[in-house]
Amino acid sequence: MSWQAITMMVLMIVLYLGGLAYFALKHEHKESDKK
Amino acid sequence: MAEKSSQWSSRVGFILASLGMAFGSGNIWRFPRVVAANDGGPFLIAFIIANLIWAVPLLMIEMAMGKSTRLGTVGAFRNFVGKKSTWMGAWIGLCSILIMFYYSVVTGWAMRYLVFGITGAIKKGIDSEAMWKGFLSSPEQTIVFHLLALLVAGYIILEGVHKGLETANKIIVPSIIVILAVVMAWALTKPGAIRGLEYLFRPDLAGLLKAKTWLNAFTQAAWSIGAGWGLMLTYSVYMKEKEDIAANSFVIAFADSGSSLLAGMAILPLVFAVSSSTEAATTVLQSGDTGLTFIYLTKFFPTLPLGSFVGALFFLALSISALASLLSMVELAVRNLEDVGINRRKATLITVVVAFLLGIPSAYKVSFQENQDMVWGVGLLISGMFFAYAVYKKGIDRVRDIVNETSYIRVGKWFNVCVLAMPLIFVVIFGWWVLQAASLYPQTWWNPFRTLSPGTMVMQWAILLVFIILANNWFAKKIKAPYPESLSKTGASDALGKKTKRGL
Numbered sequence: 001m002s003w004q005a006i007t008m009m010v011l012m013i014v015l016y017l018g019g020l021a022y023f024a025l026k027h028e029h030k031e032s033d034k035k
Numbered sequence: 036m037a038e039k040s041s042q043w044s045s046r047v048g049f050i051l052a053s054l055g056m057a058f059g060s061g062n063i064w065r066f067p068r069v070v071a072a073n074d075g076g077p078f079l080i081a082f083i084i085a086n087l088i089w090a091v092p093l094l095m096i097e098m099a100m101g102k103s104t105r106l107g108t109v110g111a112f113r114n115f116v117g118k119k120s121t122w123m124g125a126w127i128g129l130c131s132i133l134i135m136f137y138y139s140v141v142t143g144w145a146m147r148y149l150v151f152g153i154t155g156a157i158k159k160g161i162d163s164e165a166m167w168k169g170f171l172s173s174p175e176q177t178i179v180f181h182l183l184a185l186l187v188a189g190y191i192i193l194e195g196v197h198k199g200l201e202t203a204n205k206i207i208v209p210s211i212i213v214i215l216a217v218v219m220a221w222a223l224t225k226p227g228a229i230r231g232l233e234y235l236f237r238p239d240l241a242g243l244l245k246a247k248t249w250l251n252a253f254t255q256a257a258w259s260i261g262a263g264w265g266l267m268l269t270y271s272v273y274m275k276e277k278e279d280i281a282a283n284s285f286v287i288a289f290a291d292s293g294s295s296l297l298a299g300m301a302i303l304p305l306v307f308a309v310s311s312s313t314e315a316a317t318t319v320l321q322s323g324d325t326g327l328t329f330i331y332l333t334k335f336f337p338t339l340p341l342g343s344f345v346g347a348l349f350f351l352a353l354s355i356s357a358l359a360s361l362l363s364m365v366e367l368a369v370r371n372l373e374d375v376g377i378n379r380r381k382a383t384l385i386t387v388v389v390a391f392l393l394g395i396p397s398a399y400k401v402s403f404q405e406n407q408d409m410v411w412g413v414g415l416l417i418s419g420m421f422f423a424y425a426v427y428k429k430g431i432d433r434v435r436d437i438v439n440e441t442s443y444i445r446v447g448k449w450f451n452v453c454v455l456a457m458p459l460i461f462v463v464i465f466g467w468w469v470l471q472a473a474s475l476y477p478q479t480w481w482n483p484f485r486t487l488s489p490g491t492m493v494m495q496w497a498i499l500l501v502f503i504i505l506a507n508n509w510f511a512k513k514i515k516a517p518y519p520e521s522l523s524k525t526g527a528s529d530a531l532g533k534k535t536k537r538g539l
Contacts (some may be wrong), residue, residue: 001232001233002233002238004238005076005233005236005238006236007238008075008076008079008236008238009232009235009236010236012076012079012080012236012296013296015083016083016289016293016296017287017289017293018245018290019083019285019288020289020290020293022257023282023285023289023444024282024284024286026443026444027476032414035449
């Protein structure tokens with residue numbers, strides 16, 4: 001597997017899962033603000 | 036109007052149910068095929084952008100409408116936009132219900148292959164093409180499994196929102212993720228599988244300059260998450276008052292896209308591991324959704340160690356993902372029936388019986404199912420436009436206010452830009468699909484009795500449109516929930532007559 005493809009794979013996984021984690025945690029932040 | 040007792044117990048419950056709705060067979064059998072045909076990496080970038088521009092704003096609109104009206108699609112349009120627009124809610128609801136008629140048939144196919152897998156029928160040397168054709172040409176089998184899918188869905192819906200839908204999705208969604216991860220890990224241990232990953236993540240960014248990449252990305256975004264179908268609106272009826280619309284919309288979009296990526300990382304390595312060359316793998320991937328799944332994957336699984344077991348697991352994931360999407364369609368129909376005063380038990384029974392009877396032609400003849408898939412699949416784009424119209428009529432800023440009311444992340448003016456861009460995106464994608472359909476039959480594209488032609492699409496849409504526009508006032512009267520005073524007095528479209536932050 002070429003390094004370009006590996007880079008693309010890592011970037012896409014970070015983008016897709018990072019987006020999910022970011023917005024999931026944003027909500028958790030809101031919950032903790034209330035406390 | 037939904038009772039207060041019918042609510043999701045937690046945010047996790049709501050998100051998992053929404054993911055069950057979004058993550059259907061299209062994520063498993065369409066996404067890997069489409070990403071492979073569209074240069075890999077560039078498509079993955081275009082897909083996430085398309086999700087953010089088209090799907091996320093639509094999810095927000097649907098959530099805002101469902102949460103503020105607490106009514107199904109028909110009632111929501113009456114109480115959110117105005118009586119004259121009730122027919123648009125009927126279009127959205129009926130479009131998804133017409134899809135339900137054949138989607139339960141597709142769910143039945145997946146269930147049949149799960150049974151094949153469990154009973155050991157998927158074994159080395161199998162003639163998978165003969166198996167698939169034999170199954171399709173056996174109406175007693177396709178009809179029985181169509182009925183089975185509806186009975187399972189009906190039973191879960193009958194159990195209610197919390198005990199039925201939420202509990203089922205809390206089991207189904209994590210199971211799909213775990214199974215796909217197992218299939219991916221298993222496939223990646225096979226020689227040559229890594230070529231599949233390389234194909235999936237081809238970094239040729241020139242693909243971003245191709246119109247086809249973007250058209251396919253927007254199409255996949257429109258169909259994959261289920262935004263604009265009225266399903267999210269239905270699930271949002273049961274949202275808690277303080278539920279966060281903005282964060283949840285993004286979470287659902289990213290989780291659905293991430294799951295699609297996982298499916299791609301499971302299926303492409305498998306296809307490449309058993310294909311002698313890239314050309315051979317490409318031929319397999321061009322065989323269509325059902326060809327790839329029911330002919331090629333069925334043949335490939337048993338050729339590899341532990342393959343029959345992993346194959347059965349794969350069809351389990353396909354069955355439950357299709358079932359979870361079917362659940363949302365049945366719930367949409369039941370919610371609309373409950374809104375006219377029919378109790379849940381009777382509404383579920385009516386939905387299951389009608390869906391069974393009207394799904395029989397699709398179970399009987401696959402060409403009928405394919406034609407319905409084309410007509411109402413493209414029709415969903417029109418549904419998306421009706422949601423955009425609802426926002427224009429209500430006022431984009433006012434809808435944004437409803438979204439922001441309980442959202443931690445403040446949705447900015449970008450929402451307005453996305454909503455304003457929707458008609459343009461619609462015209463381009465809709466036009467592209469109609470032109471594609473016309474290119475199949477250059478001489479007879481106008482013929483309304485030619486399957487998959489623009490003629491048949493227009494004829495079926497026209498029949499539905501005439502019926503629902505003529506029945507608009509009847510639909511509006513049938514909804515038991517009160518009509519907001521603000522709408523009847525001023526014609527303004529403030530949901531439930533509440534004052535918004537802007538003091539209107």
